[in-house]
Amino acid sequence: MxxxxxxxxxxxxxxxxxxxxxxxxxxxxxxESGLAAPADPSLRDSMWRDAARLGVLEARHIVSMGEGQTPMRRAPRLEAALPGFRGEIWLKDETRNPSGSFKDRLVSAGLSKALELGARGVVCASSGNAGASTAAYAARAGVPAVIVVPAHTPAGKVTQIAAHGAVLLLVEGHYSRSYDLARGLAERHGFANLTTTFLNPWAVDALKLAGLEIMERLGGVAPDAVLVPTGSGPLVKGVAQGLGLAGAAARLVAVQAAGCAPIVRAFEAGEAAVTAWDMPRTIASGISDPLIGYERDGTYTLRLVRNSGGLAVAVEDDALRRAMRDLARLEGVYAEPTGASPVAALRQMLAAGQLAPEARVVCMITGHGFKDGAAFAEMPARTHRVADPEDLAAVARLCDHALAEKD
Ligand SMILES: [Zn+2]
Structure with a gap:
């Protein structure tokens, strides 16, 4: 290795x-480590079932809370809601990871390997989810954590990081400034850097298991496309790599927010290299990454997307809100804006003829709605105050009226 x-x-x-x-x-x-499957049943219920494929050499270094092996379900009501669509939509529900996002896969693998290599603490620059994950896993391992996030990070994520007792640094400006500071702090303190761009190879390596899980769930038959929310793009790599390990391939669709879409811009212009985005503006905090100073990460992702015959797609914030509503109201899945972005992209690609109506697609639902409740609170809802709960007839009339309302 x-x-x-x-x-x-x-x-x-x-x-x-x-x-x-x-x-x-x-x-x-x-x-790969070739490590034997762990005897501990709680590890066997996690991605460490496949410890042999990961980088940790000794099981005693593994820090796990049941990450990976997430559910993947058909979404029949969502399928029916897309005009003309006759294919299959599968939701890979990464909100079900311990801290509520797919970042737990990276952090469990990255932290375990860092401890094996002698790290005494960890630093992580994050738009929120990786920070929350790192704080939780560091608490579990009993090692110090310093988390660096943009000052405008959603309150749910900031609260989650602070709850786990990490040192939390709020930095004004876009994510790339947090990224630079974390690099400096990691060096100064001698801590491992768990920032979940392409920075930490031991962390990114674990994402291939998500691709393998998809293939297992689909009985070894590759989907036509996998739609992946994309900041710098490690999950695009993970899915591609996992499908490859299963002897399969699919079109990879990198989904970005229109207000921060450096990879889409390069894809559409036919450029070989990605250039940084000036000023991100989107409600999708998880993919609000301008790539300033690590544009090469984006270029690598662009290459993976092109090699797969896939594409990069930008979605507006209004389309993200609609996708959040669709997931929540049609499928019972509560996702943050970034997590719903594949569903927004799917609708857009169908309308634009970029996806066959009979396609079988997988949407990576990367982050939980709990993390950004404000994004939902701003939407219309069928919520009413009840002044007198003892007046059953009046309340029943209110319900009748509300139930009859069309969306
Ligand atoms: Zn080199």
């Missing part, structure tokens, strides 16, 4: 390394 640069192919020893020493490129884990 070693680290390999995805750009120049240079090999590096298995260590806490965050970029290729020769060219500065993204590193990935090459090889």
């Amino acid at each position: 070693h680290l390999r640069c995805v750009d120049c192919g240079e090999r590096h020893p298995p260590a806490l390394l965050y970029a290729c020493a020769r060219c500065g490129g993204v590193l990935e884990v090459a090889g």
